[in-house]
Amino acid sequence: MRDLLPVVHEAPLQCVRPPPGPDDIRSQLERIVTSAEFPGVGRGAAFLIYVVDEVLAGRAQRIKGYSIAIEVFKREEGFTQDDPVVRIEAGRLRRSLERYYLVAGQDDPVRIDIPKGCYVPTFAWNRPLEDHRAGMEPKLQLSAPDDATDSRWLGRWSVRSTLAILLGIAAFSYGAVSWTSSTTFQRTAGSALPEGPTLVIAPFADLGEGSDAKLYALGLSEELLTVLPRFKEIKVFGRETSEARPSSADAQHVGARYLLTGGIRVSGFQVRVTARLLDTGRGMILWSQTYDDDLRLRGLFAIQSDVADKVATAIAQPYGIIFQADTANPPPNDLDAYGCTLRFYTYHAELSAERHAPVRDCLENAVARYPSYATAWAMLSMVYLDEHRFKFNARPRSPPALERSLQAARRAVQLDPDNTRGLQALMTALFFDQQLTESLQVGEQALATNPNDTELMGEYGTRLAMSGQWERGASILRAALSGNPGGAGYYHAILALSAYMQQDYGVATIEIRQADLQKFPLFHLVAAVIYAERGMSDDAARESAKFVETGSQFLVDPVAEIQERFSQPADRIRMIQGLRKAGLRIPADAAAGLSARADVASPR
Known part of the structure; x- marks a missing residue:
C-alpha cells in the first residue's frame, strides 16, 4: 500500500506557503505537550504523540481505534468497540487542543487538530504570512503521493525521532516544575488543598553502552510523569535535569518525602529496567523491582508504557507502597x-x-x-x-x-x-x-481514566457482578486482587458470591474463607449462604448467628435490601432461597415481593 503524504489542494501556488514540514510539526508537538495549558495527566500527550508519529512515518492508514487501544492504552488484542477508552480520550484530546489554541497557542505557527469522526491529525499554518491575504491558508490534507521523491523526509522519521521528542518533553517537564517544601497545591477558585505524600521522579540513569539507553530512560521518565499523577492522593512532580544526579540525588531540598529513581540497560535487543522508591526522610529504600524485556517481541513504546503502569500500580495505588509507608509512619x-x-x-x-x-x-x-x-x-x-x-x-x-x-x-x-x-x-x-446504565457508563469512564487503580477495579468489578455480569466482574476482581493484596478481604468476598451465583460452590467456599471480614455484617451473611449450600450446617449456623448478633437491619426488609443490591430477578430469588437454607427467617412471600418490585423498579 502506498504511503499517505500531506499535500495541499485547491489553492493557487502563488497564494500559498508550503505546508508545514516535519521539523515544524515536531516543534509544534513539543510546544503543545509541554505547555502548562495542556493537561499533564491522562494519556492525552501519549495519544497525540502516537498519531502524529504515525502520520509522519507514512502510516496514517493504520490510525484506527483498534490500533490506538492496543498501542497507547495497552488493551488486549481481543479489544472491541464496547470499550469506550479511545472515544473518551479522543474527545478529551480534541477539547484540550481547542482550549490550548484559545489560550496559549493563539500565536503558534502550526495548528494540530484531530477532526471529529476520525483519529488522523491534520496540520495547518495557524496564521498566514504577512504578505498573503488573510483566510488563504490551506489546511493540510492526506492524499496518495504523486512522486516517490516527496516521501524522502518521511523515511527519516523513525523511533529514534520519536524518542527525541520524548527527550525534549521529559527535559522540559523536569525543568518546568520547581517546588519547595512550603508549596501548597492550588486547585479551583485558588483554594489551597492539604499536603499529601510528595513524590519526585528523578531521571532514570543510562546504564547501557549506546546512545539509545539515554533516550529510553528519558522516555520512561516522561511516561511515569503521565501515569503517576492519575493517583490523586499523591502529589507528583519532576525536577530540573541540569541539577539532578539521576541515580543517587536525594529529594529533600525540594520538600519531597519520596524519590523514585532507577536505571535502564540496553544490550542488543535486551532491555532491563530497575526501579527504586526511597523514603528521603529516613534514607531507606522502601521498594525495588527489575523488569526485563526484548525489543524483538515488543516495541519501545509498549515496553515503556508497561513498565510505567507496573511501577505506578506498585507504589501509588491505595494499599500500595506509599500508602503502607504513610500508615506505618504517618506524617506530622x-x-x-x-x-x-x-x-x-x-x-x-x-x-x-x-x-x-x-x-x-x-x-x-x-x-x-x-x-x-x-x-x-x-x-x-x-x-x-x-x-x-x-x-x-x-x-x-x-x-x-x-x-x-x-x-x-x-x-x-x-x-x-x-x-x-x-x-x-x-x-x-x-x-x-x-x-444501572449510567452507573456502568461512569465505571467505564473511570477505568479509561486510570486503568491501573485497583481500588477502582475492585469496585467496578463488584458493580458488574451485582448487575448480573458475574463472570466479567469476577475477572476484573481477580485482576485487582493480583495487583492489590491490600484489598484481599473485600475482593475475596465478592469472588465468593460470584462463584456461588455461578453454582461453583467449591470455589465459593475457598474464596469466603480467604475474605475474613469479621467486623463486616454482610460477610457473615454471604458465608452462611455458601456454607449452607455446601451442607456445612454447623458453619452456616455459626455465621448466621454472628450476622444476627451484629444488629444489622438487613432483615427488617430483606426484599428491599436484595432488590437494591442485585439487578437481575433470578439472582434476587436465588439469594432469598439461600438465606432460607442458611436458617434465616425470611417472609414466605419474599420471592413474590421481589418479582412484583422488579416490574416497577427496573434500573433507570
Missing part, C-alpha cells in the same frame, strides 16, 4: 485532611461500624476546611453510601444518606472530572440509586 500533620484519606482506606479494608463514624467526621471537617478537595468529597460520598447500604451510624435527622452520597460524588466530579475516586464514588452511588 496526620490529623489534617490528608490523614483522613489514610483513615478512609484503613476503614475501607475493614468495613466496620466502629471505624465508620470517626472517618465520616474527619472527612466532613476536611471538606469544610478545603471545599475544593475533590478526593475528600469522593471518600465522603462512599462513607455516606455505607451509612445507607450497611446501616452504619445512621443520622435520622439528616437528609437521606443516599441523597447525600450522590451530592458529594457529583461535587467531586464537578471539581475534578478526571478524579478516579470521584468517578468511583459516583458509579457506586448511581448503582444503589437504581440508575
Whole structure:
C-alpha cells in the first residue's frame, strides 16, 4: 500500500506557503505537550504523540481505534468497540487542543487538530504570512503521493525521532516544575488543598553502552510523569535535569518525602529496567523491582508504557507502597485532611461500624476546611453510601444518606472530572440509586481514566457482578486482587458470591474463607449462604448467628435490601432461597415481593 503524504489542494501556488514540514510539526508537538495549558495527566500527550508519529512515518492508514487501544492504552488484542477508552480520550484530546489554541497557542505557527469522526491529525499554518491575504491558508490534507521523491523526509522519521521528542518533553517537564517544601497545591477558585505524600521522579540513569539507553530512560521518565499523577492522593512532580544526579540525588531540598529513581540497560535487543522508591526522610529504600524485556517481541513504546503502569500500580495505588509507608509512619500533620484519606482506606479494608463514624467526621471537617478537595468529597460520598447500604451510624435527622452520597460524588466530579475516586464514588452511588446504565457508563469512564487503580477495579468489578455480569466482574476482581493484596478481604468476598451465583460452590467456599471480614455484617451473611449450600450446617449456623448478633437491619426488609443490591430477578430469588437454607427467617412471600418490585423498579 502506498504511503499517505500531506499535500495541499485547491489553492493557487502563488497564494500559498508550503505546508508545514516535519521539523515544524515536531516543534509544534513539543510546544503543545509541554505547555502548562495542556493537561499533564491522562494519556492525552501519549495519544497525540502516537498519531502524529504515525502520520509522519507514512502510516496514517493504520490510525484506527483498534490500533490506538492496543498501542497507547495497552488493551488486549481481543479489544472491541464496547470499550469506550479511545472515544473518551479522543474527545478529551480534541477539547484540550481547542482550549490550548484559545489560550496559549493563539500565536503558534502550526495548528494540530484531530477532526471529529476520525483519529488522523491534520496540520495547518495557524496564521498566514504577512504578505498573503488573510483566510488563504490551506489546511493540510492526506492524499496518495504523486512522486516517490516527496516521501524522502518521511523515511527519516523513525523511533529514534520519536524518542527525541520524548527527550525534549521529559527535559522540559523536569525543568518546568520547581517546588519547595512550603508549596501548597492550588486547585479551583485558588483554594489551597492539604499536603499529601510528595513524590519526585528523578531521571532514570543510562546504564547501557549506546546512545539509545539515554533516550529510553528519558522516555520512561516522561511516561511515569503521565501515569503517576492519575493517583490523586499523591502529589507528583519532576525536577530540573541540569541539577539532578539521576541515580543517587536525594529529594529533600525540594520538600519531597519520596524519590523514585532507577536505571535502564540496553544490550542488543535486551532491555532491563530497575526501579527504586526511597523514603528521603529516613534514607531507606522502601521498594525495588527489575523488569526485563526484548525489543524483538515488543516495541519501545509498549515496553515503556508497561513498565510505567507496573511501577505506578506498585507504589501509588491505595494499599500500595506509599500508602503502607504513610500508615506505618504517618506524617506530622496526620490529623489534617490528608490523614483522613489514610483513615478512609484503613476503614475501607475493614468495613466496620466502629471505624465508620470517626472517618465520616474527619472527612466532613476536611471538606469544610478545603471545599475544593475533590478526593475528600469522593471518600465522603462512599462513607455516606455505607451509612445507607450497611446501616452504619445512621443520622435520622439528616437528609437521606443516599441523597447525600450522590451530592458529594457529583461535587467531586464537578471539581475534578478526571478524579478516579470521584468517578468511583459516583458509579457506586448511581448503582444503589437504581440508575444501572449510567452507573456502568461512569465505571467505564473511570477505568479509561486510570486503568491501573485497583481500588477502582475492585469496585467496578463488584458493580458488574451485582448487575448480573458475574463472570466479567469476577475477572476484573481477580485482576485487582493480583495487583492489590491490600484489598484481599473485600475482593475475596465478592469472588465468593460470584462463584456461588455461578453454582461453583467449591470455589465459593475457598474464596469466603480467604475474605475474613469479621467486623463486616454482610460477610457473615454471604458465608452462611455458601456454607449452607455446601451442607456445612454447623458453619452456616455459626455465621448466621454472628450476622444476627451484629444488629444489622438487613432483615427488617430483606426484599428491599436484595432488590437494591442485585439487578437481575433470578439472582434476587436465588439469594432469598439461600438465606432460607442458611436458617434465616425470611417472609414466605419474599420471592413474590421481589418479582412484583422488579416490574416497577427496573434500573433507570
